[in-house]
Amino acid sequence: MKQNKDIRLLFAIIASVLLFGSCSNDQVDDFFKKVVQAPASSIERDVKGHEQIYAVHAILRMGYKGGMIGVGPDGNDSVRAYNTYHVVNGELPVPVMQEIDIAKDDDGQMTITTERDCFDVIASDDIYYGLELKYYDQNGMLINHQFSGYPFTKDNEGYSIPDEDNATLLVHQHFFGIGNASLNKEVTDSTASNDKQQATGLQMAYPRSLSSQPTYYDRYTFRMKDGNPEPATKFSTSNIYAPEGFTLGQNQVPFNNNLAWKAIEVSGKPEALQPYAFDGKTYHLYKTIDPMELNKITPELFTYEYRDTDPVEEDLGKLFTEAYNDDFTDPDTDAPRQRYGHTVGFLRQKRSLDVGADMDRLGFKGIMQFHMSDVAFQLQVRICHILNKGQQHVGESEKPAKYCNTNNSEHSFLWDFNQIQPGWDSFDIDYPLSVRVIANAKDGEDKCFNDVKRFYPQVDKTRLWRMLTQPQDFFSQYRQNVVLM
Numbered sequence: 390m391k392q393n394k395d396i397r398l399l400f401a402i403i404a405s406v407l408l409f410g411s412c413s414n415d416q417v418d419d420f421f422k423k424v425v426q427a428p429a430s431s432i433e434r435d436v437k438g439h440e441q442i443y444a445v446h447a448i449l450r451m452g453y454k455g456g457m458i459g460v461g462p463d464g465n466d467s468v469r470a471y472n473t474y475h476v477v478n479g480e481l482p483v484p485v486m487q488e489i490d491i492a493k494d495d496d497g498q499m500t501i502t503t504e505r506d507c508f509d510v511i512a513s514d515d516i517y518y519g520l521e522l523k524y525y526d527q528n529g530m531l532i533n534h535q536f537s538g539y540p541f542t543k544d545n546e547g548y549s550i551p552d553e554d555n556a557t558l559l560v561h562q563h564f565f566g567i568g569n570a571s572l573n574k575e576v577t578d579s580t581a582s583n584d585k586q587q588a589t590g591l592q593m594a595y596p597r598s599l600s601s602q603p604t605y606y607d608r609y610t611f612r613m614k615d616g617n618p619e620p621a622t623k624f625s626t627s628n629i630y631a632p633e634g635f636t637l638g639q640n641q642v643p644f645n646n647n648l649a650w651k652a653i654e655v656s657g658k659p660e661a662l663q664p665y666a667f668d669g670k671t672y673h674l675y676k677t678i679d680p681m682e683l684n685k686i687t688p689e690l691f692t693y694e695y696r697d698t699d700p701v702e703e704d705l706g707k708l709f710t711e712a713y714n715d716d717f718t719d720p721d722t723d724a725p726r727q728r729y730g731h732t733v734g735f736l737r738q739k740r741s742l743d744v745g746a747d748m749d750r751l752g753f754k755g756i757m758q759f760h761m762s763d764v765a766f767q768l769q770v771r772i773c774h775i776l777n778k779g780q781q782h783v784g785e786s787e788k789p790a791k792y793c794n795t796n797n798s799e800h801s802f803l804w805d806f807n808q809i810q811p812g813w814d815s816f817d818i819d820y821p822l823s824v825r826v827i828a829n830a831k832d833g834e835d836k837c838f839n840d841v842k843r844f845y846p847q848v849d850k851t852r853l854w855r856m857l858t859q860p861q862d863f864f865s866q867y868r869q870n871v872v873l874m
Contacts, residue, residue, distance in 0.1 A: 442532070442818045444492040445499070446523040449508045449757075450474055450872055451485045453517055453860035458706050458873070460734035466744045468735060470705060470873045471696070471756050473519035474864055482853035483845055484509060485867075489822060491572065499820050500587065501574040507823040508768075509844060511837075512759040513830035513857050519696070519874040521754050522563070522770070524818070533753050534715065536561045536772070536817075537701045539740045551739065558740065559789040560775050561817070563752020564809040565693050566684050567609060568769030568821040569595050569627075569677070593629050593649035595677065596690065596766040599825060599843075603644040605629070606764065607637050609683060609690070612676040621661050621674035628656045630665060630672040648672065684807045690766060691759045691824075693806035695750040696874045697736035700728075702753075705873040707733040738792070738801065747801035750791075754874055755806070762829035762840065767821035774815040830857045 452473030460466050476485045487508050494500040510518055526532050535557060542552035553559060571590035595610040597603040605611075610629065612619045618637045621628040630652050631642045648667060652674060655661045665672045698705050700715040713728035737746040752772075779793030780786075781802050790813075794804045804810075828840035837857065838850045856863045864871075 441526055442524045443527040444490065444525040444529075445818070445820065446525070447489045447491070447822055448519075448521045448523070449487045449510070450519045450521070450874075451483075451510075451516060452519055452871075452874075453515060453864070455873070460706060460732045461744060462731050462742055464732050466734050468705075471517050471519060472861075472864065473517070473872045473874050474867050475870045475872050476867050482848045482856055483511065483827075483841060491820065494573075494575065494587070499572055499818075501572050506571075506574050507765075507825055509825050509827050510757075510759050511828045511830060511841070511857060512762045512826050514758075515830070515860055516758070516857060518757045518759075519754065519872065520693075520757055521874075522752070523702075531702060533701045536751060536753075537697075537699070537736065537740070558749065558751070559791060562750055562773055562775065562791055562804065563755075563806075564771045564773055564804075565691075565752070565755075565806045566680075566687055566769045566771075566809070567596060567690065568767035569593055571767055571821055571823050591646055591649070592653060593677075594644070594765075594767055595629070596764050597644045598640070599763050599765055599827065603765065604640050605642045605644055607640055607642070609686070609766075610642070610678060611637060612678050612682075613637065618675045621656065621676055623659050623661050624657065625661070625674075625676050626657045627677040628652050628661065628674040629677055630667070631675050633664070633671040633673060681811060684809060687807040688760075690761050690764065690826075691757055691768070694756045695748075695752060695806070696754045696756055697749065697751045698733050698754060699736040699740055700733070701736065701751060703733045705733055705735070709733075748803070750803055752806070756874055759824075759826045762826045762832070765823070765825045768824050769819070769821050771809065771819045772817040773809060773813050774817055775813055776815055777810075777812070 450473035452471055455470045455472040457467050458470050460468055474485050478484050478486070487505060488503065489501060489505055489508070490503040491499050492502050522533075524532050538555070538557040539559075540552045540555055541549045544550050570592050571594055573590045574588040576586050576588050577584070596606045597610075598606070607618075611631075616637070618631065618635075629642070630648045635641050645667075651665065651667075655663075655665075656674070661674050665674075696705070700713070709728040709731050711729060713731075715726060715728065736749045736751060737743070738749045739746075740749075741747075775789065775791045777790035778787040779790045781788060781793055781795065781798070790810075791804065792802050794802050794808070797803055797805075825844075827844050828837045830837055832840070834850070834854045838848070838853055841848050841853060852863075
């Protein structure tokens with residue numbers, strides 16, 4: 390009898406955990422490991438939903454603003470396209486296509502698995518970069534489409550109606566900001582065994598210069614109070630060591646990974662108030678910038694324009710020569726929407742195919758420009774699972790908060806790439822991509838060339854300048870490799 394009672398109690402506890410679980414199954418798995426001696430979760434369960442992202446493939450392609458093209462069911466939806474290029478670098482002045490792969494290691498931590506661990510870019514009014522993000526489950530299957538679902542169901546009278554309670558499109562959006570830590574990297578050691586080792590990522594890696602001894606850019610690093618850096622307290626949890634007597638705004642504070650780890654070690658403890666001697670100097674802890682304040686000024690470093698397509702995994706302008714089932718049910722015919730003869734256009738709200746319908750934003754594809762050179766920073770990428778609801782106008786019925794930016798009524802009440810809101814802290818994935826802005830075309834041909842040469846010594850000056858100032862002419866030789874975004 391006691392054994393049966395214990396079993397009933399155990400199942401009651403398990404039911405409670407399942408009932409109140411979040412978008413991830415990790416907590417449930419950890420709970421099971423503690424109370425039940427059973428085999429690990431099956432692959433089928435691990436990859437059941439979009440929350441089980443196992444790997445990321447990030448692609449950055451250089452390009453320029455192109456012309457107008459016709460897209461949509463009849464090709465009569467005219468949109469502006471960006472020409473980006475899927476070209477292996479070869480003899481190119483700088484990388485045109487760059488790829489970074491990230492996957493979970495044996496401990497479940499997202500780890501860089503490619504030789505390239507950083508995107509190198511150039512600031513320019515004429516150059517744009519297309520960022521494409523692909524997510525895979527543990528079986529290697531692409532799962533981007535799982536975030537764009539807009540299914541239909543039957544009402545009591547048998548009519549097809551939108552099943553918005555199960556529409557993943559309505560509650561997901563990528564946001565892009567500035568982070569403060571990089572991922573570990575998987576590397577092969579130099580021994581004959583070629584064992585895989587890990588290079589530890591950087592900590593407190595706020596925007597900093599590209600000099601041999603990098604220094605932080607104060608504006609994007611320190612919290613200010615009355616025009617001065619705000620000292621740490623024993624309760625502040627994010628702090629950085631700065632030399633005694635440093636002047637805010639002069640970008641004098643060195644970035645040092647050892648100092649960063651020491652700051653992490655003592656933050657939130659009484660010793661955070663004590664001076665620290667390092668490399669012959671005395672350092673004190675200061676608070677880092679508030680994340681929401683950093684989000685606001687992010688566009689000073691880079692801007693991002695959402696360019697999601699429908700279907701999300703297909704390229705803009707692609708013509709479907711075969712029927713295509715994209716997991717969308719036509720409410721009039723109860724049949725999967727077919728795409729034969731359609732040209733891929735942009736993602737619209739409720740996955741509408743109507744020309745002029747309001748656009749939507751997911752963030753699997755987007756166009757970036759960079760505005761400040763001589764800077765390394767962490768591009769923080771988040772898929773936010775927006776659980777809140779709100780109103781576009783007072784007195785109206787509530788809508789998913791993704792569509793309730795009342796300060797952006799002229800653009801369908803949508804949120805921009807850097808406008809993640811306080812309390813939106815449920816993420817399906819949250820990871821950094823390292824970026825170096827190595828030069829700026831606005832600095833002129835000579836300085837731009839010399840800045841690029843620091844990182845790509847074989848660069849040809851004439852070809853580089855032609856690429857940056859006449860991209861349409863330069864890239865015409867690669868027109869077979871264009872990816873429209």
